[in-house]
Amino acid sequence: xxxxxxxxxxxxxxxxxxxxxxxxxxxxxxxxxxxxxxxxxxxxxxxxxxxxxxxxxxxxxxxxxxxxxxxxxxxxxxxxxxxxxxxxxxxxxxxxxxxxxxxxxxxxxxxxxxxxxxxxxxxxxxxxxxxxxxxxxxxxxxxxxxxxxxxxxxxxxxxxxxxxxxxxxxxxxxxxxxxxxxxxxxxxxxxxxxxxxxxxxxxxxxxxxxxxxxxxxxxxxxxxxxxxxxxxxxxxxxxxxxxxxxxxxxxxxxxxxxxxxxxxxxxxxxxxxxxxxxxxxxxxxxxxxxxxxxxxxxxxxxxxxxxxxxxxxxxxxxxxxxxxxxxxxxxxxxxxxx
Numbered sequence: 001x002x003x004x005x006x007x008x009x010x011x012x013x014x015x016x017x018x019x020x021x022x023x024x025x026x027x028x029x030x031x032x033x034x035x036x037x038x039x040x041x042x043x044x045x046x047x048x049x050x051x052x053x054x055x056x057x058x059x060x061x062x063x064x065x066x067x068x069x070x071x072x073x074x075x076x077x078x079x080x081x082x083x084x085x086x087x088x089x090x091x092x093x094x095x096x097x098x099x100x101x102x103x104x105x106x107x108x109x110x111x112x113x114x115x116x117x118x119x120x121x122x123x124x125x126x127x128x129x130x131x132x133x134x135x136x137x138x139x140x141x142x143x144x145x146x147x148x149x150x151x152x153x154x155x156x157x158x159x160x161x162x163x164x165x166x167x168x169x170x171x172x173x174x175x176x177x178x179x180x181x182x183x184x185x186x187x188x189x190x191x192x193x194x195x196x197x198x199x200x201x202x203x204x205x206x207x208x209x210x211x212x213x214x215x216x217x218x219x220x221x222x223x224x225x226x227x228x229x230x231x232x233x234x235x236x237x238x239x240x241x242x243x244x245x246x247x248x249x250x251x252x253x254x255x256x257x258x259x260x261x262x263x264x265x266x267x268x269x270x271x272x273x274x275x276x277x278x279x280x281x282x283x284x285x286x287x288x289x290x291x292x293x294x295x296x297x298x299x300x301x302x303x304x305x306x307x308x309x310x311x312x313x314x315x316x317x318x319x320x321x322x323x324x325x326x327x328x329x330x331x332x333x334x335x336x337x338x
Contacts, residue, residue, distance in 0.1 A: 001237075001244065003264045003281035006312060008333040009289040014067040017328035020045050024052060026316040026329040028066060028305045029096045029103065029143055036063045037143035038070050038316070038329070039094045039105065045326050047120050054121040054129045056092040058107065060144060066305055066314045067331045076138075076147055079109070080117065088136070090129060095171050095233075095303065096143065097208065099180075104208045105138040105147065106154070106170040106182070127193035133168040135184060137209060154210050155184065155203060162199055162218045164189040169200075171234045171303075172208065173243075180205045181270045182212055183219070183232040183245055197226035200247060202271060219273050220245075220265065222253045229254075229263070233303045236270075238310050243267040246281055246302040246315075255280040262302050286319070286330065297322055311336060 016038060017023055025041035043055035057079055061070035079091045088109035095106045112129035115121050121129070134153035140146060155167045163186025172182040182203045190196025199218035205211060222228035231248040245265040249255050254263040254275045262282035267273045284299045298320040307313040315332040 001240065001242075001264065001266070001276060002278040003246070003276075003312075004278065006334040007282065007287070007315070008335055009287045009291075010330055010332050011067060011289045013069045014331040014333070015328060016040070016061060016068060016070045016331070017326065018042060018072060019326075022049055022052065022327040023329050024056075024318040024327050025093055025301050026318065026331075027095045027303045028314070028316055028331070029098050030066075031143060034064075036066050036070075037061070037096070038063070038331075039076070039096045039143065040329060041092045041094065047118075049320065049323075049327060050126070051120050052092060053110075053126055054090060054112070054115070055117065056090050058091045058094050058105075067333060073144065076105075076145060077149070088132075088134075091136075093169055093301075097172055097174075099174055099208050101141075103140045103143055104172070105140070106172055107136055107138070108133050108168040108170070109136040109153070110134065124193075131165055131187075131193065131195065133166045135167045135170045135182075139209065155182070155212055155214075157186075158214065159189070161214075161216075162186050162188050162197065163201060163214070165195040169230055169232060171232045171245075173235050174208075175204075175236060175270060176238070178206075180208045180212075181234065181236075181243070183234045185230045185232070186218065197221075197228070198230060198250075199228050200230070200232055204270075215271065219271070220247065222251060224253060225251045227251070231301050235304055235306060235312075236310075237312075241268070243270045243273075244276075245273065246304065248300050248302075255283075257283050260284060260298065260300065262300070282315075282317070286332075294321070296320065297325075 058076040093108040135155035138147040166187035169185035188196030200220040203212035249263040264276040264281040301318040
């Protein structure tokens with residue numbers, strides 16, 4: 001698959017933003033009535049872009065088309081209160097998966113010291129929240145909830161292993177044999193506060209709620225740089241008999257393009273992954289439907305919406321135009337994949 005050839009110009013209405021909020025991490029699904037639901041992360045614009053680590057919450061927007069326009073509906077839950085059953089204070093990185101009539105929402109939850117939520121956190125507090133990031137799951141019968149959450153993380157760290165400090169960036173899909181495959185980002189233990197290498201790995205479960213069994217080693221690593229990849233999106237495409245994954249290429253090692261471009265990987269079994277023959281899926285440029293092109297500071301968190309035939313229909317990405325911009329999401333239409 002050459003993913004770049006699927007990308008179509010983005011209509012103006014296929015942009016979701018909220019005044020006063022940074023918007024990030026969009027993941028989309030549809031209900032039985034055919035309405036589309038964008039589950040996304042948001043945090044107050046006033047505390048700055050980097051405060052996603054300490055201030056993020058999950059919310060939902062609704063539209064009649066995968067391209068929008070989307071309208072914000074509600075916050076999913078309030079992580080910033082002591083009533084949260086998981087014990088975490090921040091929710092981020094949502095990925096929603098529909099399976100056998102239910103909706104499974106994989107996300108990153110974290111916690112840390114109390115601080116003034118009306119302001120950015122101090123550096124030591126920021127890193128405490130980052131290093132407590134763990135993968136969680138919530139379950140509902142409808143994308144608007146109510147969501148049932150768990151008291152413990154779905155995927156904990158494994159001390160001494162490649163993901164000994166942090167687990168986050170979950171993405172999951174059903175496999176042809178009826179199991180569930182998760183690809184996620186792990187951070188190894190290392191010198192504080194950043195820790196060690198950042199790579200992607202695989203975990204397998206018999207049910208979307210787990211328990212997930214990890215593979216021993218990371219699946220995608222950059223041999224030239226410890227900070228390899230993040231933000232995966234994985235899916236099974238039956239007509240190709242392949243698993244595919246889009247993932248942020250920190251250094252441009254796999255794509256041969258700009259740092260932070262999006263790479264396409266593929267796998268026959270979901271365990272052994274390699275770059276696709278055309279590995280560059282998306283650089284940092286958006287093509288708008290009015291004929292203009294725009295280079296972005298950050299264009300990441302790729303998430304694919306599959307149509308009823310199980311083929312990519314839209315690509316949801318998070319956008320930061322400049323360091324001082326308000327972040328938003330776009331829904332990029334995709335040409336039907338051959």
